[in-house]
Amino acid sequence: MRIDIISVLPDLLKSPLQESIMKRAQDKNKVEIYVHNLREFAKGKHKQVDDTQYGGGAGMVMMIEPIDLCISQLKQERRYDEIIYMTPDGDTLNQKTCNSLSLKKNLMILCGHYKGVDQRVRDLHITKEISIGDYVLSGGELGACVLVDAIVRLLPGVLNDETSALYDSFQDNLLAPPVYTRPEEYKNLKVPEVLLSGNFAKIEDWRHEMSLQHTQKRRPDLLE
Ligand code: ADE
Numbered sequence: 001m002r003i004d005i006i007s008v009l010p011d012l013l014k015s016p017l018q019e020s021i022m023k024r025a026q027d028k029n030k031v032e033i034y035v036h037n038l039r040e041f042a043k044g045k046h047k048q049v050d051d052t053q054y055g056g057g058a059g060m061v062m063m064i065e066p067i068d069l070c071i072s073q074l075k076q077e078r079r080y081d082e083i084i085y086m087t088p089d090g091d092t093l094n095q096k097t098c099n100s101l102s103l104k105k106n107l108m109i110l111c112g113h114y115k116g117v118d119q120r121v122r123d124l125h126i127t128k129e130i131s132i133g134d135y136v137l138s139g140g141e142l143g144a145c146v147l148v149d150a151i152v153r154l155l156p157g158v159l160n161d162e163t164s165a166l167y168d169s170f171q172d173n174l175l176a177p178p179v180y181t182r183p184e185e186y187k188n189l190k191v192p193e194v195l196l197s198g199n200f201a202k203i204e205d206w207r208h209e210m211s212l213q214h215t216q217k218r219r220p221d222l223l224e
Contacts, residue, residue, distance in 0.1 A: 001104065001155060002032045002078070005144055006070050007111040008049055008062075010035045016145040025158045033148065036074075041066040050114055059115035064124075067110065067117060071125045074108060082128045083108045086140030086147070087116060090129030093147060095170035097130070101147075102154035109147065111140030173222045177210035 005013055013035050016022070025031045039047045043065065050060040071083065081104035091097070101107060110117070110126070122129070132143040152158060154165050169176040180191040194206045215222050 001030070001102075001152075002034070002106050003148055003151075004034045004036060004074055004080075004106075004108045005111065005148070006036045006038055006067065006109070007139075007141055007144070008038045008113055009111075009139060009141055010037045012139070012141040013111075013145060017148060021153055021158060022149060025152045025155060028157060030155045030158050031152050036070055038062075038066050038070060041069040041073075053115060057115075061115050062113060062117040062121075064118040064120050067121045068124065071108065071110070071121075075125075078106050080106045080108045080127075083110070083125050084128045084130055084147070085110045085112060085117070085122060085126040086132075086143040087112050087129050088131050088134075088136045090131040092134070093130050093132050093150070095150075095168070098147075098150040098154060102151045107151075109140075109144045111144050113139045170222075173215075174211040175215045175218060175222070177207040177214065 007013055017033055017035075018026075022033075026033060038049055042049045042063075048063070049066050050062050053059065053061045074080070082101065084107065086109060110121070130143070130147060132146045137143060159165055165171070167176065180195060184191050184196065192206070194202055197203065212223075
């Protein structure tokens, strides 16, 4: 998979995408991630990327030209399965979308800023609009990191234990069961007996039951 991210704050994206599992995925050539600095596509002495909005109103709008130049250049080089715009008014991200995007070959992600991008960018290039939740961030970069992380960890061979992503919360509309590690007892708090039993069928049943109870309590909407 290849992911191209367009941003006015490329440094904000670098560290989260170069640590831990994201780093390993790139080192193992499971994904190539490129960050493009939008300012490099801006014209004029001031390399302007935003301007006041037509019709008046507070807040700057990201200009169409630098974004169009950047996206058009990338589009000339390869075919993109999706060109995603990170925005609070997009479709709320969920596991199903992550699963589906993890099967694509080339993704492009545009990070918005200020009041957002000129609507014509969306009309011209964007194929998918994603929000990471009902709150407003100061830019799309952190949302893009969340999206990329959630996709890349699903690529085959990225996680050590191939099956572990399958047992994540949300994969089957259930939240994950509780987990425990050594010691068996800490300050009178004991690990549930069944997990020490060695009976894997019983352990699976218990985990499923715990998932159900946990989901019922925290997110009954997932069971509807
Ligand atoms: N940009 C600003 N807020 C956002 C959000 N909630 N999700 C994605 N991108 C955003």
